[in-house]
Amino acid sequence: MNNLISTIKTRTIGLIAIALMVTFTVIACGNGGTPESSATVGIAPEKVVDYIHTVLLADRTAYTKHVVNRLKKLEGKDKPNGVVNAEATESWKDTDGIPLPAQMFRLGSEVALENTTDFTYGLISSWYINDNHNLKSEFEKTAMAEVNKTGEPYKGYQEIAGQTYYSAVYPDIAVAEACVSCHNTHPVHLERYPDKKFELGEVMGGIIINLPVDKT
């Protein structure tokens, strides 16, 4: 399973690397075909984070739709349309199950961190189950509050330990009944947020992407 995760993530990182490499040099040629001037054209950071987000979301959705949805069980409950005799469960490591989509996403972000320092990404939430997903910087607090309210992405610059980042938070929305029912009945959620009941269509958290940038 670790090999599989690694393969999938290596492919994802490859795709992202290709997206980032689409920084090209334009060479303007004069009459005689000799280069007169050259300029490097970069991609705006707000575009780069959008590209990364597209790939991350695509992978997560494909994993949910084409892997987890085919299993017969999701966290102890039978799934009516399941065909593969296996379970996706939070305790996948201690059982013979496979990771939940949010866990798969976190595992991917950990593999990415081993492979690149060009950017980092992860999940955050105002109502987190996993402590790693707590809101940390002032930017994360402001951005998440805004995203919770508007359901729209929030982007901007922040500084952490002397490094400037272009950061973006994209809404993670309760698109299926399973999102709502699993979170609302999770023991950690019940203990921490007894009054918070997610509803379909609501923002449950966010995908954050941090791109280190040079100060200009």
Ligand code: HEC
């Ligand atoms: C079967 C249970 C289950 C389902 C279904 C589920 N989640 Fe989660 N979700 C979890 C668990 C467990 C975590 C913590 C994972 C970890 O340890 O990284 C989590 C983490 C998250 C987080 C990060 C914040 C946190 O709580 O740690 C977000 C945001 C999130 N889920 C959104 C969703 C959305 C949106 C859906 C539906 C598309 C969904 N979840 C479906 C169990 C579930």
